[in-house]
Amino acid sequence: MKLNAAAEMEPISWPEFANIHPLAPQDQAQGWHELIEQLEGWLAEITGYAAVSVQPNAGSQGELAGLLAIRRYQVDRGETQRKTILIPSSAHGTNAASAVLADLKVVVVATASDGLIDHEDLKAKIESVGDELAGIMVTYPSTHGVYDTDISMVCEAIHDAGGQVYVDGANLNALMGLARPGKFGGDVSHLNLHKTFCIPHGGGGPGVGPWPWPSTWCPTCR
Numbered sequence: 470m471k472l473n474a475a476a477e478m479e480p481i482s483w484p485e486f487a488n489i490h491p492l493a494p495q496d497q498a499q500g501w502h503e504l505i506e507q508l509e510g511w512l513a514e515i516t517g518y519a520a521v522s523v524q525p526n527a528g529s530q531g532e533l534a535g536l537l538a539i540r541r542y543q544v545d546r547g548e549t550q551r552k553t554i555l556i557p558s559s560a561h562g563t564n565a566a567s568a569v570l571a572d573l574k575v576v577v578v579a580t581a582s583d584g585l586i587d588h589e590d591l592k593a594k595i596e597s598v599g600d601e602l603a604g605i606m607v608t609y610p611s612t613h614g615v616y617d618t619d620i621s622m623v624c625e626a627i628h629d630a631g632g633q634v635y636v637d638g639a640n641l642n643a644l645m646g647l648a649r650p651g652k653f654g655g656d657v658s659h660l661n662l663h664k665t666f667c668i669p670h671g672g673g674g675p676g677v678g679p680w681p682w683p684s685t686w687c688p689t690c691r
């Protein structure tokens with residue numbers, strides 16, 4: 470779901486961007502701070518969340534950060550038993566890997582033949598997990614490229630059962646300007662800007678896996 474043209478990546482080789490020392494004093498990196506704050510603000514607006522951190526270096530790092538935040542939020546509310554996360558079988562492999570790293574148990578939700586989440590199976594899994602439900606990791610649009618038209622209902626069903634909704638926003642490029650995860654039911658997301666804005670992919674490179682979260686988690690955020 471991406472096309473990164475070499476011409477679009479060229480600006481990262483400009484010395485003004487590329488040659489800043491990682492330990493440069495704050496007062497010599499003011500332009501960088503301005504760029505970062507502006508980007509965080511724009512991403513919050515695009516996604517419908519209250520605030521964004523661009524600290525994670527890849528989508529998968531954003532996933533881990535988001536899941537740990539969900540866990541801390543629930544532990545803080547005394548819901549320490551919420552240690553099971555639902556993940557549709559169509560999900561990218563990093564979802565389950567991040568969940569295991571966050572010390573969560575993964576329960577897979579079936580995907581119907583048309584690529585949508587199997588709603589009967591979702592209902593059954595929510596019931597069987599009961600009050601151990603930490604939440605769901607749902608990719609929108611999915612890795613199959615399918616827009617689950619019932620996404621708001623999926624989020625609502627998880628919230629009704631006391632869980633949190635992690636919207637994997639890796640495919641934001643197919644969503645931008647059309648829908649906002651923070652508005653249709655997501656509690657936290659990561660974005661894969663290597664797909665949205667043609668930046669280098671994370672992992673071994675200078676990637677960004679921004680991580681937006683909602684105002685309910687942070688009442689002082691704008």
Ligand SMILES: Cc1ncc(COP(=O)(O)O)c(C=O)c1O
Nearest residue numbers: 527528529561563608637639671
């Ligand atoms: C749907 C989805 N989630 C998560 C990831 C993981 O992102 P990253 O490779 O930046 O860790 C990807 C990778 O492109 C993805 O397509």
